[in-house]
Amino acid sequence: MAETRANADGTESILTVERGEGETRVLRLQGRIAFENLDRLSRETEREIERIDPSSSVALDLERTEASDSAPVILVLRIRRWCKAREIPIAEERLDRATRTLLTLASDDPIAGRFAPPPPAAGSVATIGEFVLEWFREALNIVGFIGRVVLSLLWSLRRPWSVRWEQVFLLTKRAGTDALPIVVLLSALVGLVTAFSAAVQLREFGANIYIANLTGIGMTRELGPLLAAILVVGRSGSAFAAEIGTMKIADEIDALEVMRIPPLEYLVMPRILAVMLSLPLLTLFADTAGIAGGMLIAITDLDLTTGAFLRQLDKAIGLWDVFSGVLKAFFFGILIAGVGCYHGMSTGGGALGVGRSTTASVVHGIFLLIVADSIFVVVFHYLGLGGMS
Amino acid sequence: MAILEVRDLTVRFGETLVLDSVSFDVHEGEIFVVLGPSGCGKTTLMRAMLGLVEQTTGSVRYEGVDILTATDREKERLLARLGVLFQSGALLRSMTLGENVALPLHESTRLARESIQDVARLKLSMVGLDRSFDTMPAQLSGGMQKRGGLARAMALDPQILFFDEPSAGLDPLTSVELDEMICGLNRTLGTTMIVVTHELHSIYTIAQRAIMLDGGEKGIIAEGRPEELRDRSDDPRVRAFFRRERLDEARGSAGGG
Ligand SMILES: Nc1ncnc2c1ncn2[C@@H]1O[C@H](COP(=O)(O)OP(=O)(O)OP(=O)(O)O)[C@@H](O)[C@H]1O
Ligand SMILES: [Mg+2]
Numbered sequence: 001m002a003e004t005r006a007n008a009d010g011t012e013s014i015l016t017v018e019r020g021e022g023e024t025r026v027l028r029l030q031g032r033i034a035f036e037n038l039d040r041l042s043r044e045t046e047r048e049i050e051r052i053d054p055s056s057s058v059a060l061d062l063e064r065t066e067a068s069d070s071a072p073v074i075l076v077l078r079i080r081r082w083c084k085a086r087e088i089p090i091a092e093e094r095l096d097r098a099t100r101t102l103l104t105l106a107s108d109d110p111i112a113g114r115f116a117p118p119p120p121a122a123g124s125v126a127t128i129g130e131f132v133l134e135w136f137r138e139a140l141n142i143v144g145f146i147g148r149v150v151l152s153l154l155w156s157l158r159r160p161w162s163v164r165w166e167q168v169f170l171l172t173k174r175a176g177t178d179a180l181p182i183v184v185l186l187s188a189l190v191g192l193v194t195a196f197s198a199a200v201q202l203r204e205f206g207a208n209i210y211i212a213n214l215t216g217i218g219m220t221r222e223l224g225p226l227l228a229a230i231l232v233v234g235r236s237g238s239a240f241a242a243e244i245g246t247m248k249i250a251d252e253i254d255a256l257e258v259m260r261i262p263p264l265e266y267l268v269m270p271r272i273l274a275v276m277l278s279l280p281l282l283t284l285f286a287d288t289a290g291i292a293g294g295m296l297i298a299i300t301d302l303d304l305t306t307g308a309f310l311r312q313l314d315k316a317i318g319l320w321d322v323f324s325g326v327l328k329a330f331f332f333g334i335l336i337a338g339v340g341c342y343h344g345m346s347t348g349g350g351a352l353g354v355g356r357s358t359t360a361s362v363v364h365g366i367f368l369l370i371v372a373d374s375i376f377v378v379v380f381h382y383l384g385l386g387g388m389s
Numbered sequence: 390m391a392i393l394e395v396r397d398l399t400v401r402f403g404e405t406l407v408l409d410s411v412s413f414d415v416h417e418g419e420i421f422v423v424l425g426p427s428g429c430g431k432t433t434l435m436r437a438m439l440g441l442v443e444q445t446t447g448s449v450r451y452e453g454v455d456i457l458t459a460t461d462r463e464k465e466r467l468l469a470r471l472g473v474l475f476q477s478g479a480l481l482r483s484m485t486l487g488e489n490v491a492l493p494l495h496e497s498t499r500l501a502r503e504s505i506q507d508v509a510r511l512k513l514s515m516v517g518l519d520r521s522f523d524t525m526p527a528q529l530s531g532g533m534q535k536r537g538g539l540a541r542a543m544a545l546d547p548q549i550l551f552f553d554e555p556s557a558g559l560d561p562l563t564s565v566e567l568d569e570m571i572c573g574l575n576r577t578l579g580t581t582m583i584v585v586t587h588e589l590h591s592i593y594t595i596a597q598r599a600i601m602l603d604g605g606e607k608g609i610i611a612e613g614r615p616e617e618l619r620d621r622s623d624d625p626r627v628r629a630f631f632r633r634e635r636l637d638e639a640r641g642s643a644g645g646g
Contacts, residue, residue, distance in 0.1 A: 035494075035508075035545075039501045068578065069546030074507050098577035102515075105573050110514030111507045113522050249527065350482030350527040 013037055013065075017048050023056035024091055027079070029072075030064045038071040042078055049082045058083055059092040067098045076103065077111050142364065145345075146338035149268055156265060167270040168277075175236040175271075176278025179228075180285060182235075187227050187286035191215055191293025194223070199301050208302040212312035215294025220321045224287035225279075226373060229332040232279055233365035237340035240271050241361035244344025245354040253345070263345070272337040279333035280326045287325065320385065328376050335372055339365045392417040392549065392581050393438075397447035400430070400437050407433050409607035410447070413600055415549075420575050420582045420595050422615070424630065425602035431585045432476055434602065435551055438583075439473060440464065451549075469497050472547035476554055476585075478538035480526040486513065486537045487522035493544045512540040515570060517563070532559045539567075543574070550574075552584045556591055568594045589631070601627055 013031035020026040027048065033041060052058065060079060065072055076099060083090050095103070122130070156162050195215050202208055244267055247253055256263045291313065298304040343357040343364070393415040400408040407430045415421045423431050437445045440456040448455045451467055459467060480489045490509040494500060500508070513519050516536035526534055535558055542550060555571070556564040568591050574580050575595075586592060592599065592615050599618060601611040603626055611618050611627045619631040629636045 035498045035500055035504075038504055042504070070508060070511055073511060074504065077507070077511070101573050101577040105515045105570050106511055107514040107517075107519055110510045110519050113510055113519060114503065114506050348527065349525055352483045352525075353527070 013041060015041065015044055015048065017052070020059055023053075024059050025052050025056050026059045026061055028061040028064075029075070032066045032068070033062075033072045033075060034067075034069055035071050038074060041075060045075065045079060046082055049079065049086065049088070052086075052088060054086055054088055057089045057091040059094070060090060061094045062099060063094045063096055065096055065099070067096060067102075070102055072096070072099045073102045073106065074111070077106075077109070080109075081111070081115075138364070139368070141346075142339055142342050142368070145342040146334060149264060149272055149338060149341070150334065152264055153269055153272060156269065162265075163273070164266070164270050168273045171270055171274035172278045174239075175232060175275050176282055179231055179235050179278075179282060183228050183231050183282050183286050184289040186231065187219070187224065187289040188293040190223060190227060191219060191290030192297060193293075194218060195294035195297035196301065199297055203302065208298075208304060209308065209312050211294060211298045211302055211304070212309050213316035215291050215298075216313045216317040217321055219290035219294070220287045220317055220325045222325075222373075224290055225283045225325045225329040225332060226369070227290075228279060228282040228286040228329060229336060229369055230366060232275060232282065232333070233336050233340075233362055233369065236271075236275055237336045237361045237365045238358045240337060240340030241343040241347075241357045242354055244268075244341055245347030245357040248345060248347045249350055249353060268337075268341040268345070271341055272334055275337035276330060276333040279336070280329040283326055283329035284322075287322065324376075324380060324385065328373065331372065331376075332369055335368055336365050339368060390417050391415065392452060393583075394450045395438065395447070396450075398434070398437055398449065399446045400433055400442055401444040403444075406607055408437065408602075411602075411608050412447075413609065413612065415581060415583060416598075418575070418579045418581055419597045420571065420584060422592055422596035422599040423583065423585045423602065424587070424592065424599055426604060426630070427587075429602045429604035430607070431602060432553055435473075435553055435583070435585060439468075439471070439551065469545070470548040471551065472542035472545060472549070473551045474535075474538045474542040474553060474555055476557075478526075478531075478534040480534055480537050480541070482526050485523050485525055486518065486529065486540075489526070489537060490541045490544050493541065497545055508544065509540075512543050513537070515543070516540045517566070532563065535559065536563075536567075546578060547580070549581045549583065552582065552586075554585055554587065556586065556588050561590075564588065564591065565594075571595050589633070601630065 013029065013033055016026075016028045016030075018026045018028065027045070029041070029045075049058075058079075060076070062072060062076065072095075076093070076095065080090065195211055198211065198214050199208075202211055202214075244253075247267075253263050253267075256266060295306070295309050298309045299306060340361045343361040347353045347357040349356070391414040395414070396412045398408055398411045399406070411434065423434060425431050433442065436442050438449050438456070440449070440459075445457060447457070449457055451470075454463055454467055456464060456467055480486065481492070484492070487506070487509050490512055491505050494505045494508055498505075510519055510522060513522060516539050518533060518536055518540065521529060521533065521537070526537065529537060535555070539552070539555060542552070552571075556567055559567065571582060571584070572595055575582055582595075584591075584595065596615045598613065599611075599615050600609045601618065602608065603610045610624055611622050613621075615631075618627055622628060622631075625636060628634070
């Protein structure tokens, strides 16, 4: 029984199976074996081995092959596996010098790993449970981290010269000043849109003048701080995670540590200070822009005069409304910078890890922002500070 | 026969001249070693020979094709015959070690998925990393990343292999195994190897010919078999390197002898 074929891929190789002494089958390969014909030769060889009677043994003869890459090695490794699977002993292996040397450079059965069973997958319920647990653990870690930073912040404020103020100013410019145009634009648009949607209803009841209450209270208490904060999450929180994360994977954080420069004070504190200081100011700008947007609708769509709108606004919002928004923004600032830095500091796993941290900083940042906002609303309500005037 | 001819290779970074008119040949099937002190431009020479440095003049001809002036198609065909281990290993961090080694096979061959896996596993076993197939590079030690980079460079059994300090960061034992592997590949597949290394031990084991670069000269200060360089060179810098002496001692002994 012999098989000879001219190959479609233009490379000449011949596979023959002959009867040898006794029950031995000689599996002989000749000619060029390379990556181009490895797959085809493998299929053919496997088929031949399946045809061999398990009670016989195999002698492998690859002496007359030409190797230009490691394809023959792969073939030999596979033949060994197939024979072992069918319990056919390999009586003899005659290999060309190159293949023999390459085989000695490799381990015993390098391709075994491909046949190892995959680790058992957890059930879907367990997976969901684990995911939720992981989320809570992460949230707790973040809160713990922020607590630690705030403590060391308070501690270092007793020695104000120890804070890297020039870094704080630089970061304040990046987190605050540079964000100003987009915050103003977006708040104005949101003010415009909410007022516009409300205008239809208000006109129905002849309550046009209350547009001032609506935009005034809505912007100062809720939308102003939230809009500014969400933009800062996207701009600065993510940037912090990426900056610190990149330093982390390049061992720079460890380097700081062994130079006895605490990374918390050197990297995290200036960032928290910067956002903590600039977000309240951004909020004031957001409030103003949003109210201006509302006023534009009041004048053009609801036939109010500027004077009437402003007089009503003055009656509608008190100092507390503005201040409560700014106060929230102050805490949001700590939260956002804290989440960004936390994810930066806990980055691992190369470039992929930096990407993951950046994403997580935005998702967690916005999530915790909304949670914190809800807490504020409830607390202000029960303190009697949340009532509508 | 020269498989690679470098002529008047000059490399600048901005205003700084790093290599000044370097010329040499690499013969087919030899292990060619590039020596020299840190910062003298060994990595730069290797990168320039691969057409990776912007401000390069001169020519780098692989069997007649100049990689510096080749068209994109020619360059692609040329690069398919080369394998490169970068000084840092340069594994792609976003994929597992196994996927890293499989990447060139996916790109350049039409092998079936299982065959690609098998070849990748074979190459990893040759550098002693068969257990780390599914590991991410960030979870490997520095030396393991280096060996992983080596496995990737060898994935396609290229005609010419470039190694930038293959044994740096490896223990003596692994380093000896690595040298054996380099020699083994060279003997069996006839792979031409261009190796940047500092390890005196490896130099004697693997090098068939060597050039030594110098930062001051911005070029080659010695060329030949390592034993020749050690025993016959009268350049104090070469003597100092091979005898692990300080340069002033080498100058003294050269003057005395
Ligand atoms: N991208 C670059 N831009 C500017 N200068 C560079 C750049 N890469 C290298 N150099 C300069 O070129 C010179 C040679 O660097 P190269 O990395 O080639 O040294 P080397 O011989 O490989 O050193 P080592 O043994 O430490 O790896 C150095 O002076 C270095 O500062
Ligand atoms: Mg280098």
